[in-house]
Amino acid sequence: MSGRPLGFRIVSAALAAGALMQASACAPALPEAAQCVGMAPVAGERDGMVWIPGGAVTMGESPGHPEERPNYQAQVAGFWLDRHEVTNAQFAAFVQATGYVTEAERQPPEKGGPGSAVFTNSGWAYVGGASWRRPYGPGSGIEGLEDHPVVHVTYADASAYAQWAGRVLPTEEQYEYAARLGRDSAFAAGAQGRARYRANTWQGVFPFRNSGEDGFLGTAPAACFEADELGLHDILGNVWEWTSTPYYPRHQPPADLVARFPDGLNPTDASTGARVIKGGSYLCADNFCARYTPSARQPQEPDLGASHIGFRTALNAPGPS
Secondary structure, three states, rough: OOOOOOOOOOOOHHHHHHHHHHHHHOOOOOOOOHHOOOOOOOOEEEEEEEEEEEEEEEEEEOOHHHHOOOEEEEEEEEEEEOOOOOOOHHHHHHHHHHOOOOHHHOHHHHHHOOOOEEEEEEEEEEEOOOOOOOOOEEEEOOOOOOOEEOOOOOHHHHHHHHOOOEEEEEOOHHHHHHHHOOOOOOOOOOOHHHHHOOOOOOOOOOOOOOOOOOOOOOOOOOOOOOOOOOOOOOOOOEEEEEEEEOOOOOOOOOHHHHHOOOOOOOOOOOOOOOOEEEEOOOOOOOOOOOOOOOOOOEOOOOOEOOOOOOOOEEEEOOOOO
């Protein structure tokens, strides 16, 4: 399991209020800021991007989680990829330039009204008023979190940002290829201290205790953790990331299934569709999620954001000359 709120719609005011009371327990624990390298708002076509040379990739894992099967060979053309997740500062620049209003800020009454899914010590709750601007709901904000990945963005929100930036969301094949090419999936089991960790994940028994040994209880600023050999940060851990690929329960789904569900198959509600999210998040623990591997993939309904889902963009353009 990923710790994600797929198919999750809770409109209980009492539960939402309880979530807000717990929000402080999920707030980020900030380490030495000097060790975190932020990223300025997009100003040029390839600003903040890394060139990923083309090649072959074996998609999936066998044995592995059921949704990661079967293995298959894919050929990926070279492309550009953001070196880390889109940050609050970047997304704010997009909103300021376009006046864009996210889906969390305009959810209709039949879907709970404006709000989004927030993880707290009590579990998941649909919190009224939660959005990218207010990640834990009313009373919270992104001041001091400008370099953290933007969250509570839906597939449409992420796509709108990418289009504004002249880019696209990566496909699942591009994302997994980049993750495999740049680093292996091994993490420092039992290591002590943030410097020994390669990604922002959950240390301890989920959901009861997170020791925060990696320096964070929630999201981490982008690029706080060591870059991989390609120069990519947070390709695993920190937040799950949207891809443009429709989700099906297994790789290479039958053609008739794709024809019936062209927008993906949501395991809990076939009427909504689903997109693949990749990379795991700060909620992934050894005892529960353990999806901090390149092959990890999970479904997410496209119109629901959450406090552990963000994105990065790709650019399908020629490589450096």
